[in-house]
Amino acid sequence: MSLPQADGSWRDVTLQPARTWEKHPGGFSTRIAFAAAHVVADPWQENGPGQPAAIDWDSTLAFRQHLFDHGFGVAEAMDTAQRNMGLDWPAIQELVSRSAAQAQAAGARIASGAGTDHVARGDDLEAVTAAYLEQVAFVEGTGSQVIVMASRHLAAVARSAEDYLQVYDQVLNQVGSPVILHWLGPMFDQQLLGYWGSEDIPTATATFLELVARHAARIDGVKVSLLSAEHEVSLRAALPEGVRLYTGDDYNYPELIRGDGERHSDALLGAFAAIAPAASAALTALDAGDLDAYEAEMAPTVPLSRLVFAPPTWFYKTGIAFLSWLAGHQSGFTMVGGLQSARPVTHLAEVFALANEARLLPDPELAASRMDVVLRGAGVTR
Numbered sequence: 001m002s003l004p005q006a007d008g009s010w011r012d013v014t015l016q017p018a019r020t021w022e023k024h025p026g027g028f029s030t031r032i033a034f035a036a037a038h039v040v041a042d043p044w045q046e047n048g049p050g051q052p053a054a055i056d057w058d059s060t061l062a063f064r065q066h067l068f069d070h071g072f073g074v075a076e077a078m079d080t081a082q083r084n085m086g087l088d089w090p091a092i093q094e095l096v097s098r099s100a101a102q103a104q105a106a107g108a109r110i111a112s113g114a115g116t117d118h119v120a121r122g123d124d125l126e127a128v129t130a131a132y133l134e135q136v137a138f139v140e141g142t143g144s145q146v147i148v149m150a151s152r153h154l155a156a157v158a159r160s161a162e163d164y165l166q167v168y169d170q171v172l173n174q175v176g177s178p179v180i181l182h183w184l185g186p187m188f189d190q191q192l193l194g195y196w197g198s199e200d201i202p203t204a205t206a207t208f209l210e211l212v213a214r215h216a217a218r219i220d221g222v223k224v225s226l227l228s229a230e231h232e233v234s235l236r237a238a239l240p241e242g243v244r245l246y247t248g249d250d251y252n253y254p255e256l257i258r259g260d261g262e263r264h265s266d267a268l269l270g271a272f273a274a275i276a277p278a279a280s281a282a283l284t285a286l287d288a289g290d291l292d293a294y295e296a297e298m299a300p301t302v303p304l305s306r307l308v309f310a311p312p313t314w315f316y317k318t319g320i321a322f323l324s325w326l327a328g329h330q331s332g333f334t335m336v337g338g339l340q341s342a343r344p345v346t347h348l349a350e351v352f353a354l355a356n357e358a359r360l361l362p363d364p365e366l367a368a369s370r371m372d373v374v375l376r377g378a379g380v381t382r
Helices: 057-069 089-106 125-141 152-157 161-172 201-214 229-238 253-258 276-287 291-298 301-308 313-326 336-341 345-357 364-377
Strands: 002-004 010-012 033-036 073-076 110-114 145-148 179-184 219-225 244-247 266-269
Touching: 002 345, 033 276, 057 073, 057 089, 073 089, 089 110, 089 125, 110 125, 125 145, 125 152, 125 161, 145 161, 152 161, 161 201, 179 201, 201 219, 201 229, 219 229, 229 244, 229 253, 244 253, 244 266, 253 266, 253 276, 253 291, 276 291, 291 301, 301 313, 301 345, 313 336, 313 345, 313 364, 345 364
Parallel strands: 033 073, 033 266, 073 110, 110 145, 145 179, 179 219, 219 244
Antiparallel strands: 002 010
């Protein structure tokens, strides 16, 4: 197949044969692994910018079953599902309720994001706290574990590290069971620049660790999405006993999950939604103590993940949905908020090429025909 390059040239790629990936329901014995899942937009409905999200529920839930079948828990209603980028609060509520019920029926893990994005604005710390508590109560009411997400509203009104600590102290003092704390870096959301009260990462990390130490019994783990393996390794060593680090590093996840022989990271990754069969095979090998097989299964996924999450990183959701469509998990390449237009066609062509190399296309001919549709629709023909 001929694929266009960013420099205006073309290159030919050979379709790789489909690989039969074994399913692995029931999870893994040596690592906890969540995949942050996207939502499938209903192609028959209006899903333009500013419009309420219209979701294809059958395909959205079928994709979650695909993740469960490969051993993953689902991290629901996270930034991968377009929080703050098209997914509105009524859709979030229905999504979490449906997914939590599905996970319980499947005996699978689920953790869902609780933030403050259902309110138009948070005028002060008290309003932000109230918004957090409302969403936490909702998520807990569905039976899902809570992920306390970073809040744009808090970033806008907080004036110091103490303001962050004040809000999170109140939230964590009222949770019903241990939660996952999420620190999302500005490469994923520019409005979160300076989270924890400082743009200096060591200073912000000190505040974050102070909070974790205060509430260690109420925190299952932390997910840090700063795309820095060095920072994650340092933070992992500083966490209180019993608090997990769920890697959010979509660039360096193989080495962080493998660990250094003393400590390792568990995982909560948007990348796993794109590479679930290969990541499942790798984690199964890790459970068996076969490190060579682990590395071999992970290696082809890294270039693909790094491309999907390439700057501007917040548009990675487009690559996740595109790969889902190529793999036959959904009927159309449409997204809530019209986000399917966020990446150029040459980027999508390279995503196709790397997925092909990793043998993550269950039906290569179908994927190729769909790639051709995208190219022709964009007016890119040879």
